[in-house]
Amino acid sequence: MIKRKIKNKNNFFWVYAVIFAIFLGIFFLKSTFSNPKKIDQDTFFEILSKGIVQKIIVQHKELVHVYIKQISILNNKKRILLEKGRLIIPSSLKYEFEIGDLQFFQIKFEKYKKKYHLDTIIDFKNQQEYTATKFFFDYGIFFILLIIFWFFIFKRIGTTGGGPGGQIFNIGKSKAKLFDENDNVKTTFKDVAGLEGAKEEVQEIVEFLKNPNKYTKLGGKIPKGALLIGPPGTGKTLLAKAVAGEAKVPFFSLSGSDFVEMFVGVGASRVRDLFEKAKERSPCIIFIDEIDAIGRSRGKSSIAGSNDERENTLNQLLTEMDGFDTNNHVIVLAATNRSDILDKALLRPGRFDRTISVDSPELNERKEIFHVHLKRLVLSKNVDIDFLARQTPGFSGADIANVCNESALIAARKNRSKIGNNDFLDAIDRIVGGLEKKNKIIKPNEKKRIAYHEAGHATVSWLLEHAAPLVKVTIIPRGKSLGSAWYLPEERQITTQEQMEDEICALLSGRSAEEIIFKSFSTGALNDLERVTKQAQSMVVIFGLNERIGNVSYYDSQGQNEFNFSKPYSEKTAQIIDEEISKIISKQYKRSKEILKKHKNELSTLAKNLLEKEVIFRNDLMKIFGERPFPDETDNILKNVENKT
Numbered sequence: 001m002i003k004r005k006i007k008n009k010n011n012f013f014w015v016y017a018v019i020f021a022i023f024l025g026i027f028f029l030k031s032t033f034s035n036p037k038k039i040d041q042d043t044f045f046e047i048l049s050k051g052i053v054q055k056i057i058v059q060h061k062e063l064v065h066v067y068i069k070q071i072s073i074l075n076n077k078k079r080i081l082l083e084k085g086r087l088i089i090p091s092s093l094k095y096e097f098e099i100g101d102l103q104f105f106q107i108k109f110e111k112y113k114k115k116y117h118l119d120t121i122i123d124f125k126n127q128q129e130y131t132a133t134k135f136f137f138d139y140g141i142f143f144i145l146l147i148i149f150w151f152f153i154f155k156r157i158g159t160t161g162g163g164p165g166g167q168i169f170n171i172g173k174s175k176a177k178l179f180d181e182n183d184n185v186k187t188t189f190k191d192v193a194g195l196e197g198a199k200e201e202v203q204e205i206v207e208f209l210k211n212p213n214k215y216t217k218l219g220g221k222i223p224k225g226a227l228l229i230g231p232p233g234t235g236k237t238l239l240a241k242a243v244a245g246e247a248k249v250p251f252f253s254l255s256g257s258d259f260v261e262m263f264v265g266v267g268a269s270r271v272r273d274l275f276e277k278a279k280e281r282s283p284c285i286i287f288i289d290e291i292d293a294i295g296r297s298r299g300k301s302s303i304a305g306s307n308d309e310r311e312n313t314l315n316q317l318l319t320e321m322d323g324f325d326t327n328n329h330v331i332v333l334a335a336t337n338r339s340d341i342l343d344k345a346l347l348r349p350g351r352f353d354r355t356i357s358v359d360s361p362e363l364n365e366r367k368e369i370f371h372v373h374l375k376r377l378v379l380s381k382n383v384d385i386d387f388l389a390r391q392t393p394g395f396s397g398a399d400i401a402n403v404c405n406e407s408a409l410i411a412a413r414k415n416r417s418k419i420g421n422n423d424f425l426d427a428i429d430r431i432v433g434g435l436e437k438k439n440k441i442i443k444p445n446e447k448k449r450i451a452y453h454e455a456g457h458a459t460v461s462w463l464l465e466h467a468a469p470l471v472k473v474t475i476i477p478r479g480k481s482l483g484s485a486w487y488l489p490e491e492r493q494i495t496t497q498e499q500m501e502d503e504i505c506a507l508l509s510g511r512s513a514e515e516i517i518f519k520s521f522s523t524g525a526l527n528d529l530e531r532v533t534k535q536a537q538s539m540v541v542i543f544g545l546n547e548r549i550g551n552v553s554y555y556d557s558q559g560q561n562e563f564n565f566s567k568p569y570s571e572k573t574a575q576i577i578d579e580e581i582s583k584i585i586s587k588q589y590k591r592s593k594e595i596l597k598k599h600k601n602e603l604s605t606l607a608k609n610l611l612e613k614e615v616i617f618r619n620d621l622m623k624i625f626g627e628r629p630f631p632d633e634t635d636n637i638l639k640n641v642e643n644k645t
Contacts, residue, residue, distance in 0.1 A: 036065065036096040041105070044097055048112050048120065055121035056109075061102050066095035174274035176252040176286070179244045187241040193372040194365030194397070195235055198356045201226065202239050205331055206247045209283040212329070223353035224321055225332035227291075229339040230358030233398030236335035239358070240287045243333065250284040252277070256293030259313050267294065267313030275320040275330065283329035291334040297343045314343060321351045360396050363389055363491045369397050373404040380418040388424055391471070393489050403427045425471075429486070434479020442482070448611065449514060450475050453524055454483040455607040456513025457506060460595050461487065462625055466502035469628065473606075474615040482524060497545045500535060501588055507532050508585070509592040513603060516596055536584040537577075546580050549573075599625075 039047075044066060047053060057065045099105045109122060192199055208215060208222045215222065228236040244251040252274065259267040278284050294313045321332060334352065336342065346352065361369055366389040374385070392400060406427035411419040429436075442450070454473050461467040468487035475483040492499075511525040539545040542555045554568050567574060596603055602624050609616050609624075622628075 036094055039066075039095045039097050041097055041099060044095065045108070045112060047095070048109075048118065049116050051116060051118055053118075053120045055123065057123045057125055058099075058102070058105075059125050061124075062098055064097055064099055064105075066097075068094040174252075174254070174270045174277060175258040176254040176274050176277070178277075178281075179251040179253065180249075180281075187238070187245045189242045189246055191372065192235060192238055192242050193368035194361045195239065195358060196365075198228070198235075198239060198358050199242075201354060201356050202243055202333075203246070205285070205333070206243055209247065209249045209285065209329065209331065212283070222329065223331065224350060225334065225352040226354040226356055227339070227347070227352040228333065228335040228356050228358050230337060231360055231396060232337050233396035234358045234360055235397045236337075236358050237289055238397070240289070240333055240335065243285060243287070247285060250278075250281040252284065252286045254288060256288055256290045256295065259294050260310065264309055265312070267309060268316035271313060271316040271320055278330045283331075285331050285333060287333045287335075289335050291346075292336045292338040292341060295334075295336070295342045295346050297341055314346070318345055318351065360394055361400075366392060366395065366400060369400045370404070373401050377404060377408055378418050380420045382421045383419070383424065384421060387421070388428075390488055390491070391425070391428055393491065399431065402431060406430055429478065433481060433484055437477040440477045442477070446482075447475065448607075449518060449522060450483045450524065451607040451610040452513045452517050452603070453510040453522075454485055455603055455610055456509040456511075456592075456596055457485045458606060458621060459513075459599055459603050459625075460509035460592050461485070461506040462621055462628060463595055463599070464502045464506060465629070466496075466499040467506045470618060470621060472615060472617045473610060475610050476614050481527070497539070500539055500545070501584075504532050504535050504585065505588040505592045505595075507535075508589045509596060512589060512592040512596050516593065516600065517604075517607075532585055532588075533581070536581045539584060540577050540580045546584075548576060548580055 044064070047066070047068075052069050053066060054069045055067045057067070059065065106122075112118065113120060189199055189203060205223065205226055212222055228239060230236055240253070244253065254274070259270050261267060261270075274286065278286055294310055294317065296310065296314075298311050298314065332352070339347075339355075347355070367385055370385050370388055374383075388403075392403065395403070403424065404427075407419050407423040410426050410430070411423045414423075416423070454475055458470055458473045461470055468489040471486040471488050473483075473485045478484060507528045510528055511521060514521055514525075540549055542553055544551045544553050556568070569577070605624050606616070606621070609620055613620075
């Protein structure tokens, strides 16, 4: 029904456009054909001698208009007009010319009339030719049609722009979408897995509005707002959708970029209009997604005055949230993943009384998220949700949803009736590492070097206490990598110096294996060296895990040095930092070489298996190395998964 209405509006628009084009063409054709032809005085007297000139009008004693008898009309249509008993022949203006001496022209004109027995009339006009009535009929109708046409153009633009009255005429109106009890919003708090702390605080905000007396009878005040902070994909907008589904109060939803417009003052006007609508519908909730679009800290622009419009919008928002005229029962929810750049005035209590952290889900929370997304999938019995949750550290809720969807696509691609554990592992590999490139051409000597490189990683990580347990190793190119090793990392809240050193040692073991076997290096360790350098730098500069630097951290959590390109330490300290970073990396590189030299036979066996099979799993390493020297809980999980598979 809506599509049909829109189509009818478009049809009417084209009808108006065609009508306007027709009138415009008629106007220009009229003006073109009504203009008389320029001739000279001698040509006029030649025409006059033929007896076809009905009358001439001399205007301002210098310009002569020549009217020709319409003989063809008289002959073809037998049209005779009688006026006072005299025959009137219709005429039309055809020619015009200029004269020099009026008296000489009149004398010559009278001679021609007598000579050729003409009835041509001469008239004189010294006033303006156009009267108000004639001007209206010639040009006024055209301008009226033009005004009507532009009225319909603006009306159409406004209708398609959204909102009653149109976007052009209501540019300062808010774009917020309203959800109330009449809207069928299906998302509830049951659909939000994990995030128990954030969910509890958001649920309490809904309770404030449903039953305010419960909280205000003791003298408390309802919070003005809550700010959801967290990385992308962690569920901030999903929480807001759940609030819209649970709350039995009006819910205004919009994005921070909806306030931004090319016209000056529009942002502040939309903020005022939004809060006016909210006051009328109070108690209610306003949700502003990506508030950093207008809430960026003021005064940090590199070009003075470049962000005046955004700052005016922010000032108006600050005033509406906690200005002189306070708003009762209007709660503002906002979400951002850039809390470090928000203005301090926006974050203070009284505006956003609560700051709710929505972090990446931990192990148990990832299990709950998997349970939510696996409900709609057809699963086989060997799917281990606990293993999948452990295999996806650092994944957000959106990432886990993507893993579940990708696993279903992979299983369908392989013509399977159910989704198995291996499909989920392939989906995780696909998302993290990229698509397999089995057809990529690799020379035999390059493939051998890649196999020893990956075997070096697997060997050292198997033998170190704090390294993550291995899941599988492959030399099949995937994404930009020519080979990769997959691990099951331990869920940690803090990391010790020994754990970080073991991780650095395992990362350097690929290059160590190349040096031991081939007596040379390759560029294949680029990603390893990048990660190692950042890890060692964080140990020295951020975490204070270096004796020479001491208990000092140069980490800037507030982002104060975002536009400050100078280092927060002296040149002497910078030299010490460089030396300590190099010392840490060199120490762990020597350590990895010692381990690989000690187990060189096992390293070669593992590399040969890789060249033969291209993919080897945990069981293959157990056949070569035996049981892991430092088993932990994750080892038992891997054993159970392998038994199921």
